[in-house]
Amino acid sequence: MARLLGRMAAIFVTACLLLTSQTLTAPERAAAADPGYLMVHFTGEGSTNQQMYLSHSTDGLHWNDLNGGGMVLRSTVGTKGVRDPAFVRSPGSKYWIIATDLCIGCGQGWGDSQTNGSRNLVVWESTDLVTWSQPRLLNVADAIPGSGDAWAPEAIWDPASNDYVLYWATNAPLNGVTKHRIYYAHTTDFRTITTPQVYIDRPGTQGIIDTQIIEVPSGVGNYRYVRASGDGQITLEGSNSILGTWTTLGDLSGVGLSGSQVEGPMWMKFNGSDKWALFLDQYATGGGYMPVLTTDPSNPAAYQKQASTSYNMGGTKKRHGWIMNLTAAEESRVLARWPNTTANRLESYNFQDRYVRHTNFDVRIDQNVSTSQDSQFRMRTGLAGTGTVSFESVNFPGYFLRHSAFDFQLVYNDGTAGFAADASFRQVAGLADATWSSFQSYNYPDRYIRHYAYELKLEPISTATGRGDATFRVTG
Missing domain, CATH: 2.80.10.50 (Trefoil (Acidic Fibroblast Growth Factor, subunit A))
Structure with a gap:
């Protein structure tokens, strides 16, 4: 009897694990009335592809290009190209898009752009998510000695300082080593910033080009914040304060994904559940974004790669961007502004x-x-x-x-x-x-x-x- 009960228990545990795996793998189809998700991204190299594009999804895994797959915003400042955009939503009724001022193949290559590139970010501002200001430049790196560029900006509201922590990658010498590190500054309006400080510095010569932080609800994992970074791996870290001590949790090599294959980590929380997708840009193969799913962002062992048939990124290639969970009103405005008009x-x-x-x-x-x-x-x-x-x-x-x-x-x-x-x-x-x-x-x-x-x-x-x-x- 004991042996039978043990076998039954093992079967039950296996079934539960299988159901959990199916829950993570299956597309998260939202109810028809539920608001969906908005992704801002660029699509590749060249002056046209290095602009702002939008895509929409009702379930987070199947994406439709807005505006007929055409750009929705064009930079007319700086290098006149933009990459690596991020949405910022204020606690009130204001939005920003912040992006790298970089146009590879528009007169400057990768080498020059790192050592003598733009030290500015490009910023757009809106009060409704559809009517945007003209782009403006925000200089973030001139105050960093020897700075060569400013890449992959992100921002998160910090309740401890009651403002935004703006962070980005800059290639600069420090302690005898020149490499990309993540710097941060405080801002309230994305017009002026405090003096930049080093935020993330990996040991030795290892650089870090991009990182993105999410806030995790109470009861999920052991940390309030989790960040994913491209630093030779896709490294996961946890902390209970944005500018506090961060603990290394591991990386995604256990699911076969390293920094030599993917970059540009982009988080998305599924509506109505404690479930996340971490989208990764397959830059090494030119494949664009792919999702890995998890119910605990702080646990590297909980991530699961998805079969290519379980998601569809739409008609354009999605490169390093940011996903916003929309309200119903925001979704209505966005879809009305950028229909797929011929x-x-x-x-x-x-x-x-x-x-x-x-x-x-x-x-x-x-x-x-x-x-x-x-x-x-x-x-x-x-x-x-x-x-x-x-x-x-x-x-x-x-x-x-x-x-x-x-x-x-x-x-x-x-x-x-x-x-x-x-x-x-x-x-x-x-x-x-x-x-x-x-x-x-x-x-x-x-x-x-x-x-x-x-x-x-x-x-x-x-x-x-x-x-x-x-x-x-x-x-x-």
């Missing part, structure tokens, strides 16, 4: 080899634009409201065709009613051909978009030439 061109009716395009933020019709994103626009629901359309640039998202003094420019949306009116148009039957389209000004309804001497203007139309100039075909 990118289109506007073909001239009377010069059918020419298309509307922007150049140096001026707007005209030009030839030979088939390979240029300068001639691609997304026709959004008009900024002035239903019944109108607005033209948002594909390669300068947030910039719209706007008339000023009846001339057209590509201008960043400042969120004002005046901008919305100037950038909104009624799409009507083409004045020269009803199967084409003409675009009537919202705030000057006696005027239409037309070209004159190949420049885009807003003018009254009274002649056959004018009707031809004011007629366009929306093409793919």
Whole structure:
């Protein structure tokens, strides 16, 4: 009997372990009404891929690219490229995106960028998660002697200091060794910071390029905070205060993942459960992000790799980013702002080899634009409201065709009613051909978009030439 009971107990334990494994492995499908998750990331090298992209998921494991897979924010400052973004949500109603000011392959390679690269971060600010400020630079590394760069910024609210602890990697000499270390400073507004201090310094010549901290709820593990760092391994550490003593917990080599294979650790907590995904960027193979799941972030043995069939990262490659758990209101705003609207061109009716395009933020019709994103626009629901359309640039998202003094420019949306009116148009039957389209000004309804001497203007139309100039075909 004892032997039978022992065998039954063993079977029961095995079944429980199997069920636990299945719970961790199976996709976490959220209820339809539950809010989901928003990932900010970049997609690769080059000036276009090193910009800000957004993806959305309802379950945390299956991701859909927003904005048709196109960029949602473009840096026009510093190196004019951005990588390694992080969301920051204030306790109130403010959001920031902070990112590395780095554009590899845009005139500078990896070696130069580490020794003589940007010492700034790029910062965007918002009050609603969809209308963002123009990007600005925040210098964080000039105060570090011999600093060569500033990479992979993160920030976390610290209740002990009642402000944000901003941390990032900088390559600099210290104690005779030049390498990447993690530095930190305090800030309340991501405009000014305190003097940077060393935060994480690995022994010897071992550098560390990125780290991300999460706060763990009471009752899970032994630490209030857990951080994952790329430092030759994916090292896990625990602490009960952000700037306190951190204890090394182990790494993910036990599940076959080392720092020579993956980097850019990115945490996500599943809604409604004490369950986490740690996404890791497979930079060595160019595979983008993959998740490992756990019910205890502080226990390296609790992490489980996932079968490739259990997750889908969407159509674009996801590189080092950050995931935000959305509220229902945030999700509604985000999905309304960046639907997967097709990118289109506007073909001239009377010069059918020419298309509307922007150049140096001026707007005209030009030839030979088939390979240029300068001639691609997304026709959004008009900024002035239903019944109108607005033209948002594909390669300068947030910039719209706007008339000023009846001339057209590509201008960043400042969120004002005046901008919305100037950038909104009624799409009507083409004045020269009803199967084409003409675009009537919202705030000057006696005027239409037309070209004159190949420049885009807003003018009254009274002649056959004018009707031809004011007629366009929306093409793919």
